[in-house]
Amino acid sequence: MIRVYHSGYEKIREPDVHRGRKNADLGQGFYTTDKREFACRWAREKTGSDIYVNTYELELEGLNIKKFERNEEWFRYVFSNRRSMPDYLSEYDVIIGPIANDTIYDTLGIMTSGYLSDDEAMKLLCVGPCYHQITLKTLKAAEHLRFVSSEILSGDDIEANKKIMEVDEEQYLSEFTRVMEELN
Template identity: 65%
Template sequence: MITLYHAGYVTIEKPDVHFGRKNADFGQGFYTTDDPEFACRWVREKSGSDIIINRYELDESVLKIKTLERNSEWFEYIFANRRVKPDVFADYDLIIGPIANDTIYETFGIITSGFLSEEEAMKLLMVGDFSRQIVLKSEKAAEHLRFVSSEILGKEKIEISRKKYLEDNEKFQAEFAKAMKEFE
């Protein structure tokens, strides 16, 4: 049993794995994390809406799970999903793996332009902290997910999360710039 968190603007007791963007990192599915602090940092404020953190328990023992690491398989899977190619892991109930950093779009462009090799691009994608996403891809996964609670984030928690996000982003940008200089 694992505890999962989903951040958004509404309480979601029964998630729909077929809702959402098909061109997300791991394709269409219900995106969660096992890190409540990351869930708080990931969501953005929206005028007139509360930020809500939904908490779930998932019995993963009966699910077919694909776990990805930051490597070429992970990169190729995200690259294919961002281009809405057929899902090579469509027969899995749950996909677990790193969230792509904010420069993944630029990195895709750099690769296709021939400016960097795939090996150099992979080095760029390794920059930054590791945050894990856990995506429910099937009805079977949704059936084994139990809603526990939802919490409206207060202004203080939102400010703390926003500050942490900005600090993380500044650190990431510095590391990314350093990695790019190594390719010169």
């Protein structure tokens, strides 16, 4: 059993695995992380809405799980999902893998324009820290998830997370620039 976290604008006791975007990194599903601090940083402010961090326990026993590392197989799966292709790993209940670090630049979009090769795009997606997402893909996976608690982030927490994200983005841009210069 592992503890996982999901941030958003509401308390979610019973997640809907069919609600998420189909073109997200690991396809449609309910996205969580095993790092609470990352879930807190991932949340974005929305006028008139609180930011909730929901905590769950996920029983992995009995689930079909696919785990990715930052490699070509992961890159191909993310690329396929971002292009809204059919999910060729639909037999898995849970997919665990790194977040594709292209929140500032649409690396995969640049790749499809012909500006970047697959290898170059993969190098750019691997820039920065490696945060993992744990995506519940099936109803069976959702049944293995137990709601523990929910908390609303305070204004001080939100401000502290913004500062951490600013530093992360500065480091990301610096590293991204370095890798782009190496590619040219």
